[in-house]
Amino acid sequence: MKKYEVLRAVVILQAVCMVVLTVVVVVKVWPGNDRLPNSSPHTNVGSEEEKDDPVKPGQSPGADSSLQTDKQRVIAKVGAEEITLDDLEQELHKQYGDAVLRTLMVHKAIDLEAAASELSVSAEEQSRELEKMVEGYDSEARFYEVMQEQVGMTKEQVLEDLRYRLLMEKIVVRSINVSDEEVDRYIADHPEEFDARTQLHLQWILTETSKEANSVLGLLTGGEDFATLARTYSIDSFTADSGGDIGLIDEDDPYYNREMLDTASRLQVAEMAGPIKVDGGYAIIRLIERQTTTKMTGRRLHDAVRKQLALERADSFPNLEDALLDKYDAVKTE
Incomplete structure (x- = not known):
């Protein structure tokens, strides 16, 4: 079954997290907006700097100049070139601003629609989804x-x-009808989707000869980094640049060497094995993680299939989000 949660979490929130992380870094490096580099912890009221700042109507003394000074604060130097806090904020806004703003607007629209339709997520639903x-x-x-x-x-x-x-x-599936007959037929036609299965996340280093593989294995045993050695010695051009990462494969994937998969299934996470004779050479493998899914049955299975079929019939999420934003007159004011 499709794992919407993984794809959506990575694609939508990566930009949000980047901005949040940068803000945290800025706050940690410059803990007080009222301090300038090399200044004392306390600013004397009535100093020459404050007296020269004009006060605008309805504004506290020094507010505008303080903000301007903070924006122009130098936060990094490269040779004679300076990078200010304002430079950083502008670049973040240019790279991630639209994506982050859209996410915030969509969340507000979802809240409004959920309230209007009396929809909510129970602790049990969230817990069950989290389990997956x-x-x-x-x-x-x-x-x-x-x-x-x-x-x-x-x-x-x-x-x-x-x-x-x-x-x-x-919100999406409430208006899409999926009959019990359709659910039962899908389960009968796709039993393999709901059986318990194990997937292995592997790295490998592929060499031409057993002697080369043993030499690499010796380096690994001596503490060398697996990914670094894969980039240096692996002859598999498809995975070498990514540190030998093969990705997640089924424990019984027919397209991979049977001996290699049998060996990998017996490894503990972070353990290595090899050399193993495979098509194209000799492999040294490392288990990154093991993912095991449980077999679903009963009402939980029917509910999951019903939602999956409804989501497959629905419009794309970006289009549905656009429709929701239009419904609640969402507009950018700047």
């Missing part, structure tokens, strides 16, 4: 660690994005 996202990780805590490391999302951001996705799905 966590499948294959050692623990829920490890899942959140990976999300933080790979896409910069905190636990709170993951859960918030999940809630909005589930709300949007409810």
Whole structure:
């Protein structure tokens, strides 16, 4: 079944997290907006700098000049060239501003539509969906660690994005009718989709000879980085640049060497094995992660299939989001 949650989380929120992360960095580097570099912690009221600042009607003394000074603060130097806080903000806005603004507007529109239609996401629904996202990780805590490391999302951001996705799905599928007969027929025609299965996330280094593979294995045993050695020694041009990352493959994938998959299935995460004779040479493999899905049955299976079929019949999410924004007269004011 399609894993909408993974694709949507990575694609939509990566830009949001980039902006949030940058703001955090700015705050950590410059903890007080009222301090200039090399200034004392306390600014004397009535200093020469403050006296020279004009006060606009309805504005507190020094407010405009303080903001302007902060914007022009030099936050980095490259040779004689300076980069100011204003330069950073403008570049962030140029690269990510539209995407972040659209996400915020869509979230507001979803909230309005959910309230108008009396739709909500229960704790049980969110927990059940989270279980599917966590499948294959050692623990829920490890899942959140990976999300933080790979896409910069905190636990709170993951859960918030999940809630909005589930709300949007409810908005989308409510007007699409899928009969019980259609659900039963789909389950009967696609039993393999709902069986429990294991997928292996592997890296490999492919060499021409067994001697070369053993030499590389010796370097790995000595503490060398797997990805670095893959880029240097692997003859597989499709994976070498990505550190030998093959990606997720089924434990019984018929397109991969049977001995290699059998060996990989016995490995613990981060363990290596090889050399293994495969088509094209000799492989050294490393297990990155193992993902195991559970078999769905009963009402949960029928509900999942019904939602999947409805989503497949629905318009694309960007078009549906546009329609929702139009319904609530969403416009940019600047």
